[in-house]
Amino acid sequence: MDWNAPYLDHKIWILDHLEQLHCEPKEALVLLLIDLYNDLRQPIHHEEIAQKLGIDTDEVESLFLSLADKEYLRIAYQEGIIKFDIEGVYAQRLKQDPSQHRSLIEEFEAEFRRPLSSMEMERILQLGDEYEPRMVICALNEAAVYDKRNLNYIENILLSWRQKGLSVEEVESGKR
CATH class of the missing domain: 1.10.10.10 (Winged helix-like DNA-binding domain superfamily/Winged helix DNA-binding domain)
Structure with missing residues (x-):
């Protein structure tokens, strides 16, 4: 941003x-x-x-x-x-956020193909705090595959993976 x-x-x-x-x-x-x-x-x-x-x-x-x-x-x-x-x-504010968060915002803006609102940015930062940023990027990519580029869908993917007990490595390797 x-x-x-x-x-x-x-x-x-x-x-x-x-x-x-x-x-x-x-x-x-x-x-x-x-x-x-x-x-x-x-x-x-x-x-x-x-x-x-x-x-x-x-x-x-x-x-x-x-x-x-x-x-x-x-x-x-x-x-x-x-x-x-x-x-x-x-x-x-940027000094307080890990540098990964900035790349998270950039990833979402690139995938959504539009500037994010401040509410969306805050929600993405919260997801980055709650889940590993790599996991959030995987969920973003999964949502893009199904052409469902919205934060609710992405958050549901993350919740599903958490309930299944999947690690980042398992998600990245394709285990769902």
Whole structure:
């Protein structure tokens, strides 16, 4: 999944992953406001964020520092303007996920031939945590053979294999 892909709504992604980001409520609101202002290509000012949140500018500065400490926010001066980059929010999430999970998402997107929704991505990551990623890929391939490319079907395949007590090696070798 590419944070800068046009189909990815950062605000929805942030809201969907709040519990994993370990942000204070005001920090989350600041991230959402920064993303909104970036989408609208509007300059970001401490005073405006303070007014929106009903806090003073010192607290906004403190929130910026806290988000920077968590590596969620990077503020840079480029081409005469201040840039607020929150790509670190997504990068931190990737650091928490094993690299296999990223390849799982890529495998599903390639097989489904479309971008996945954030809900689908989360569900795939959960399957990767619950089952061995190789087993999930085998179930994806099995579903593709029968032209049943949907997560419910894939999850039923995995449940069936689990009930039969099949290992990844057995599934990969064709034992069903």
